[in-house]
Amino acid sequence: MARRAGRLATWAVVVLLAVVGVRSIISPPVRQEAAPKWGEKAEAEKDDVPETLAQQVAARFARSYLTWTHQAPQIRERELARDLPKGADAKAGWDGQGTQLVAQSIPGTVTQTRPHHARVLVDVRVSTTIGSGRKAGTTSAWMGLEVPVSHSSGRVLVTGQPALVGLEEPVRWKEPDAPATDTELTERTRTTVENFLKAWVNGTADQAAAPGAKVTPLGGHLTLRSLDSWSAFTGSGDRRTGLAQVRWQLGGAVLQQTYRITLAQVSADDASRWQVWRVTAQ
Structure with a gap:
């Protein structure tokens, strides 16, 4: 009887070890990741x-x-x-x-x-x-x-x-090539841009800008001397961008500046026209 009980106990241990082994294969124990060490850089x-x-x-x-x-x-x-x-x-x-x-x-x-x-x-x-x-x-x-x-x-x-x-010395910089010019759009919108600049310097830019455009009044004691050049870039859609070189008169001097101007195509009564939407530095 004792011998039989011993055999049963032995088989019970074997079965238990087999079950534990299968579970470890099917669902291995989760390894505890070591907590990250505080790096020297973070410590500094x-x-x-x-x-x-x-x-x-x-x-x-x-x-x-x-x-x-x-x-x-x-x-x-x-x-x-x-x-x-x-x-x-x-x-x-x-x-x-x-x-x-x-x-x-x-x-x-x-x-x-x-x-x-x-x-x-x-x-x-x-x-x-x-x-x-x-x-x-x-x-x-x-x-x-x-x-x-x-x-x-x-x-x-x-x-x-x-x-x-000492202060840092200037470094060389190559200006990226400008986009190609849309000649037809440039000629068609030059007067639009010039009229906007006149209104902008007179504080009435909202009257010359496209509906919904947010153009901050220019302010200051400026006078528009001339629109030296205007070039609309090639592109598509109802928003187009170009560069304008402008001369302002202020402080007894004439100062030339370059603006990036975005135009918006506005439609009304089956007709459309371009108006200024945004003005920023180059």
Whole structure:
């Protein structure tokens, strides 16, 4: 009897192992994927200086840093102290002489140098007074300024001596070929474009534009000198585009500009005509 019970137990184990084996083939166990490791790049980025805040601080500091007048040196010191650590020298390398004004500062590339530290490149438009009295004159130029900043306690501060650097040189660029010109459409719509420009400069563009077009009034003290050229591109459909070279008179000078103008074909009473739909830069 005991021998029989042992045989039954043995067969039960064999059957159980067989069932488990078949289940593992039909429905293999789900493998637990290893949690992704925190990459070195992500680890470094969490210590980066916030770019937007760094650009704001650097642009403001650059403007104050390169603006000075010997007649009121305290103004510069007071403005620089806003973005410097407490106790820092607010003279920031200036000898207290001369007169200079920054008309504009434009922040650019933020280079992360080490955890919580970065450099910000700022383009600065500097106007300098040369000479004195009746012989005094002003010269303006763009300059590059790199501003070292740090992020601490939720604030970005200037924690190093800014340095003047060179600006990037122009590079070569090949303008893409213009689309072919639709001569017939160009001749048929030149007056349409010219009439629109006259209305645009007079603040009545909505009367000359196509129904539904949204053309913002030009404004300013401009006078249309001439429509030098108009070329409608080849294409199809009820929307066509072309380029217009226009001369404006303003500020005692004549300025030529190029516009990309989109025309819309408008139909009414079994007749159709082209009207201006959109005006943008080239």
